[in-house]
Amino acid sequence: MSADHKTTQLDAPLSETTRTVTLVTWKTVGVLLVVTVLYALLLIAVPHSGDTRFLLSQRSDFFQIPVIVVPAAPFAWACGAVMLAVTAVAVVLTARGRRTPLWLVVIYSLAGLAGFLAWAGAGSPRDLSIVGLLGGAVLWSVPFVYGALGGVIGERSGVVNIAIEAQLLGAAFTAAIVSSITNSAFAGLFAAVFAGALVALVLGLFAITYHVNQVIVGVVLNVLVVGLTSFLYSQVLVPSAETLNSTTRFASIPIPVLSDIPVLGPVLFDQPLPIYLMFIAVPTVWYTLNRTRWGLRLRAVGEHPKAADTVGIDVVRTRYNAVLVAGAVAGLGGAFYTTVYLSQFGENMTGGAGYIALAAVIFGKWDPIRSAFAGLLFGFASNLQNVLSVVGSPVPSQFMLMVPYVVTLLAVAGLVGRSRPPAASGEPYIKG
Amino acid sequence: MLLELRGITKRFGALVANDHIDLVVQPGEIHSLLGENGAGKSTLMNVLYGLYDADEGEILLDGVVQNFSGPGDAMAAGIGMVHQHFMLVPVFTVAENVMLGHEQTRGGGRLDLEAARAQVKEISARFGFHVDPDAVVEDLPVGVQQRVEIIKALSRNADVLVFDEPTAVLTPQETDELMAIMRQLRDEGSAIVFITHKLREVREVADRITVIRHGKVVGEALPTASDAELASLMVGRSVELRVHKGSPQLRDNGLKVANLVVTNEVGTVVVDDISFEVRGGEVLVVAGVQGNGQTELTEALLGLEHNVSGSITLDGEELVGRSVRRILDEGVGFVPEDRTLDGLIGEFTIAENLMLDRSDGPPFVKAGALQLPFRDRFAKEKVAEFDVRTQGITTQVGRLSGGNQQKVVLARELSRDLRLFVAAQPTRGVDVGSIEFIHKRIVATRDAGVPVLVVSTELDEAVALADRIMVMYRGTVVGIVPADTPRDVLGLMMAGISPEDAKGEVA
Ligand SMILES: Nc1ncnc2c1ncn2[C@@H]1O[C@H](COP(=O)(O)OP(=O)(O)OP(=O)(O)O)[C@@H](O)[C@H]1O
Numbered sequence A: 001m002s003a004d005h006k007t008t009q010l011d012a013p014l015s016e017t018t019r020t021v022t023l024v025t026w027k028t029v030g031v032l033l034v035v036t037v038l039y040a041l042l043l044i045a046v047p048h049s050g051d052t053r054f055l056l057s058q059r060s061d062f063f064q065i066p067v068i069v070v071p072a073a074p075f076a077w078a079c080g081a082v083m084l085a086v087t088a089v090a091v092v093l094t095a096r097g098r099r100t101p102l103w104l105v106v107i108y109s110l111a112g113l114a115g116f117l118a119w120a121g122a123g124s125p126r127d128l129s130i131v132g133l134l135g136g137a138v139l140w141s142v143p144f145v146y147g148a149l150g151g152v153i154g155e156r157s158g159v160v161n162i163a164i165e166a167q168l169l170g171a172a173f174t175a176a177i178v179s180s181i182t183n184s185a186f187a188g189l190f191a192a193v194f195a196g197a198l199v200a201l202v203l204g205l206f207a208i209t210y211h212v213n214q215v216i217v218g219v220v221l222n223v224l225v226v227g228l229t230s231f232l233y234s235q236v237l238v239p240s241a242e243t244l245n246s247t248t249r250f251a252s253i254p255i256p257v258l259s260d261i262p263v264l265g266p267v268l269f270d271q272p273l274p275i276y277l278m279f280i281a282v283p284t285v286w287y288t289l290n291r292t293r294w295g296l297r298l299r300a301v302g303e304h305p306k307a308a309d310t311v312g313i314d315v316v317r318t319r320y321n322a323v324l325v326a327g328a329v330a331g332l333g334g335a336f337y338t339t340v341y342l343s344q345f346g347e348n349m350t351g352g353a354g355y356i357a358l359a360a361v362i363f364g365k366w367d368p369i370r371s372a373f374a375g376l377l378f379g380f381a382s383n384l385q386n387v388l389s390v391v392g393s394p395v396p397s398q399f400m401l402m403v404p405y406v407v408t409l410l411a412v413a414g415l416v417g418r419s420r421p422p423a424a425s426g427e428p429y430i431k432g
Numbered sequence B: 001m002l003l004e005l006r007g008i009t010k011r012f013g014a015l016v017a018n019d020h021i022d023l024v025v026q027p028g029e030i031h032s033l034l035g036e037n038g039a040g041k042s043t044l045m046n047v048l049y050g051l052y053d054a055d056e057g058e059i060l061l062d063g064v065v066q067n068f069s070g071p072g073d074a075m076a077a078g079i080g081m082v083h084q085h086f087m088l089v090p091v092f093t094v095a096e097n098v099m100l101g102h103e104q105t106r107g108g109g110r111l112d113l114e115a116a117r118a119q120v121k122e123i124s125a126r127f128g129f130h131v132d133p134d135a136v137v138e139d140l141p142v143g144v145q146q147r148v149e150i151i152k153a154l155s156r157n158a159d160v161l162v163f164d165e166p167t168a169v170l171t172p173q174e175t176d177e178l179m180a181i182m183r184q185l186r187d188e189g190s191a192i193v194f195i196t197h198k199l200r201e202v203r204e205v206a207d208r209i210t211v212i213r214h215g216k217v218v219g220e221a222l223p224t225a226s227d228a229e230l231a232s233l234m235v236g237r238s239v240e241l242r243v244h245k246g247s248p249q250l251r252d253n254g255l256k257v258a259n260l261v262v263t264n265e266v267g268t269v270v271v272d273d274i275s276f277e278v279r280g281g282e283v284l285v286v287a288g289v290q291g292n293g294q295t296e297l298t299e300a301l302l303g304l305e306h307n308v309s310g311s312i313t314l315d316g317e318e319l320v321g322r323s324v325r326r327i328l329d330e331g332v333g334f335v336p337e338d339r340t341l342d343g344l345i346g347e348f349t350i351a352e353n354l355m356l357d358r359s360d361g362p363p364f365v366k367a368g369a370l371q372l373p374f375r376d377r378f379a380k381e382k383v384a385e386f387d388v389r390t391q392g393i394t395t396q397v398g399r400l401s402g403g404n405q406q407k408v409v410l411a412r413e414l415s416r417d418l419r420l421f422v423a424a425q426p427t428r429g430v431d432v433g434s435i436e437f438i439h440k441r442i443v444a445t446r447d448a449g450v451p452v453l454v455v456s457t458e459l460d461e462a463v464a465l466a467d468r469i470m471v472m473y474r475g476t477v478v479g480i481v482p483a484d485t486p487r488d489v490l491g492l493m494m495a496g497i498s499p500e501d502a503k504g505e506v507a
């Protein structure tokens, strides 16, 4: 044999061995097991009896679906049985070295949720409105989703956007004034975008140009904006509430035909403009980050700024761009408070939504779509207690507030794999 | 394009990294820069590439003075560079890395990934690389990453190309390919600067050689000069290019690996049922093309791999299942393959890096408190002993030149009481003078009765250091052969051909 043989062999892809095996973890099974046990304990410790009435359509709906009445205790236990069955299947699959498919987990979650709702609404004479449950979730999630998008954009470029809270609150405040003065919800929305970007500009100035620790700048900004808006609120807005703090809001725009779909119609297709905008914003941000030049450079700067620099990308400029866009997007979320939800600004009315958005960023693994879903989940959680208190559930509302977060934490621990932030997130870029 | 550097001076604080350097590179010429670690080669090239601002001096292209404010300007002027430390975004694909900075787009601002892929494929084909444009860079072995870096530089059609130690992580075959590429580019009229520590490569491919020492040009040489001449010009003294070692004094203790299987996180079996033994007092070199399981083998020895079955015993004690801490405590010294990633903390000082794996007790820590005087004394000693070129022990390791970083890792790992020494690519990017030194230290460790396992893709190094050579291919052991096995046979074994067949084919 000749030397030729040698080179051709060595030219082949080098890093492949022939054998592969499937690796499984018991983490998923563990979480399913824990949740099932907690669920059963809840049913045993606090038994509820009576019927639960699930309302699927609204009175005004074109299609009417009758109220579904289920006996709470048996139904809740039946759901528990489904959860147990899924857990058992997962155990068997894992033992055989196979992964638990996602659809099983989805079935498990739906069963758990339905059972929980039946338990919580047991014995109440009022109907538990599914439309209210879902529609409210979408509504409540608006600031979380916009905030999370702002967080994702900032952090993918290497700037930690702790200041989401400040952007939301500043935008809500600005939107309130502008919308009140102009009597135009649109003007309020635009103003909110600028307010968000303005807060972001300050963040950028300190974090990017002066290399100040980004977490500190963000926290300081949050505190600053709370103080500033509270001060202006009491000094300026309260005295002249009529002219400065009674906003014009966006009206709901039902989309013909689509809004008549039972359950989903009113939830998704009978909403005010900023919410439709949100439906568009999520995929747009995803597309921009992953499929455009702007997004590629933004991610490069967030992962390895020096490498970006060596191919002629202006790191500082790219980061400023990203941070400003991030602030503007978060500003849209702030506009929700005063141009959609309420018609006036209230002191510290965002109440920590920015921090929840930040959590959504991480739960969503810095991906716009996943983060938006995380925001939706948090919106659902926030809304759940409202709905249940309307139903008059005997469950203490503090407990209700807690449960969804516990479940979320467990879900994230068990179902979301390794998550890794952008490598240069939080790192100022200093040349040379 | 004609490149001229005139009187380039670059200072880092009190340190003069480049001291009035003049350099002329003609179009159609491969100009080799030789110099010890820390001589200032990379600094000079970074000045040329616009990454550093020169304190004095000017850069001329075709006689026109250039004013680069950043790499973007240098690239626009036709300068391309393959960086010593990869400038690749680890989570991007090959195509994304190659297109970054000069992306083509289609309608709607959409990135034209197809064009980038095609470009990667085209360059790969032209130069005989095998690089998958859709592979994620961090999943690729370093050798392949190096090729990506080269493709990136070539994709911009630069007239002046700088290769800063591109061959440090390449196999001999890959190096030959790269040298063919450089010749091809030269013949097309490019001006090429080629930095390497391997004298064979210099003699083979360079048209002219400039030697730099302590930031100054100390002389020029022709490729006809002998290795010894070049080495002494570089280092300023004569260098032994051969390792002198006696026959091994084998002991009974040692490392035993039996039926070791390592699976990576996506389920690929990367080390596939291998068994071997290294006795105290011998050096076993693991040879083979990079990416055939050597890295994972060494990491499994240190307890860094998660999915491991089989057994690893050191002097009869089982190591599989132990934590890294407890394995280190057993006296295992480990030089990782990638010093910047796994071996050092760039932001820490030399002194801190030298005690990095000994922070849990005396003599460096007493009652929870760092013993700073002891640490500093220790660091000063080691810096002197291992000849680390630095301004002082409080210098951040990340600011050292590549070869000097490597010496810091070696200094740390060789300064403990060892019962096993594992080194992956111990002389990667190290100058000839330091190679001599490191090889001597490894041989001394062996002579002290410690089993030594060295992974090297460098056949010269394998043959020089080894008492026995183990060749790995696709996660399995092709064979374990004596060090005096002919290179042709080793080459065939590295392609997966059993030693018997290989001998037959060569004969
Ligand atoms: N950013 C920096 N800050 C301070 N000192 C630096 C910096 N970069 C390099 N140096 C110092 O300048 C000197 C020259 O380093 P350089 O990287 O140019 O060496 P080199 O010739 O490329 O060496 P090697 O062959 O090891 O890569 C070294 O002493 C190094 O410590």
Ligand SMILES: [Mg+2]
Residues within 6 Å of the ligand: B041, B042, B043, B084, B164, B401, B402
């Ligand atoms: Mg260098």
